[in-house]
Amino acid sequence: xxxxxxxxxxxxxxxxxxxxxxxxxxGLQGSYGRGEAxxxxxxxxxxxxxxxxxxxxLPKIDANAIDRAIKIGTCNIYHDAxxxxxxxxxxxxxxxxxxxxxxLCRPSLSRKLENIQNI
Numbered sequence: 001x002x003x004x005x006x007x008x009x010x011x012x013x014x015x016x017x018x019x020x021x022x023x024x025x026x027g028l029q030g031s032y033g034r035g036e037a038x039x040x041x042x043x044x045x046x047x048x049x050x051x052x053x054x055x056x057x058l059p060k061i062d063a064n065a066i067d068r069a070i071k072i073g074t075c076n077i078y079h080d081a082x083x084x085x086x087x088x089x090x091x092x093x094x095x096x097x098x099x100x101x102x103x104l105c106r107p108s109l110s111r112k113l114e115n116i117q118n119i
Contacts, residue, residue, distance in 0.1 A: 004028070041069040 008028075015023050041061050044054050 039065065039069050039072060041065040042072070045069075 008026075012026060015026065040057055044057050044061060047054060
């Protein structure tokens with residue numbers, strides 16, 4: 001499996017060498033940023049091989065790895081549901097604000113709100 005720290009050190013050196021004056025931020029996002037990227041079970045099952053195979057990982061995927069993947073998946077469902085709920089509440093607040101204060105809001109703001117709600 002990829003050792004992110006080693007890779008990131010090499011990547012940062014290459015960035016600095018080639019783009020030092022243009023790069024102002026580098027960060028890790030998603031599972032690497034949260035420290036969850038060591039989940040071999042999810043990695044194996046969520047990767048569609050284009051060339052080669054990940055079957056050599058199968059012996060390393062034990063019951064603990066499967067249990068960890070289930071727990072992470074459950075947390076992700078809760079996290080996504082929370083975001084959806086909060087987003088809907090924020091959108092409702094924005095809609096109510098626009099309806100209560102139409103002179104303060106440009107018509108384009110109302111159209112943008114409609115477009116976002118249709119996503």
